Amino acid sequence: MLQTRGFALIVSAPSGTGKTTLTRHLMATQPNIALSVSTTTRGARPGEEEGTHYFFVDKNRFETRIEQGCFLEWAEVFGNYYGTDRGFVKEHIEAGHVVLLDIDWQGARQIRDNMDAHDVVSIFIAPPAQDKLEIRLRGRKTDSEEVIQKRMQQAAAEFSHWDEFDYVVVNDDLAQAKVELSAVLVAERLRRGRMQATIQPILKTFA
């Protein structure tokens, strides 16, 4: 019995573009979808659970696993390691799941280098304009002026890599962006290479 193969779905966006809202919508509305759980060396915060929010490991263990090629992508941020485990993603794809990876353009590039191209689909979420992104970031009322300026610079840097992604969704109207993001997921499941397990039994009825 053939098993329909899933794929890794990379979603990247500048901070403030609404990525979290959009990926939560996907998780809530699409069947057979799993959020990738990262491995990290930072300590668990209150409420964070092993295997749900992160896989927590110490620094030595993480570095050993880097050497063993266990990570599809990894990075060091403020002295802590974060990585995506190859086995975790592989198991989900083989079980027919879409594995959602919320990573930046650098992580996306590593994933593409380390996986079969047929198993990776990537989407860039773009803001509708610079001024609208700034309004959104200020609207949160959580960041200082300095942090906002830094986020805007990072947004421009992230945006410059938009054309490394397979699809681009502009989040101007949230309802439309939800429809578009879902459409990419639905369409990618229908690709010839992923329909073998569905079509072979039907073909047999014609034999």
Added chain:
Amino acid sequence: MLQTRGFALIVSAPSGTGKTTLTRHLMATQPNIALSVSTTTRGARPGEEEGTHYFFVDKNRFETRIEQGCFLEWAEVFGNYYGTDRGFVKEHIEAGHVVLLDIDWQGARQIRDNMDAHDVVSIFIAPPAQDKLEIRLRGRKTDSEEVIQKRMQQAAAEFSHWDEFDYVVVNDDLAQAKVELSAVLVAERLRRGRMQATIQPILKTFA
């Protein structure tokens, strides 16, 4: 000013699979979509209008245009020629339209050979099973037993080419098939290569 580029959308299916219902749904619900108008040497039937249902030409003219390479695909059926005009499709694509081509696997193959791969998206609509297709064909009550048997044979032949298409939609539940067909169209518009005209003005606001 960049113009968003459209694409040719080939939809093929065995007879009785619900292709007409599905493509009508696309035409009624999607913006910037045009149905390809074929050129033919057969005479106009009552109610058929030049440029709406077909472009009517005589046999000599058609054969000259074959020699000139004017057709993306053509075929002779019961002594009449039918073809898809290259200029018609090109103009629509350059205007940002999706041009819907309702052709069989042989026409689809010719289109792929004669167009830039980036400008062609193809979908195969599959029936859910042989017996269900037969029930549908009998349910029409328009065909003789002989015609039904012939259609079933043609269906099997058409089906054997399913894996030459980019996407496969199984029409078991009509509502779901409508969602899936629309998702392919929406997703394909979001491909990086077709988003240049949308993204460039946004990128400029970040400069």
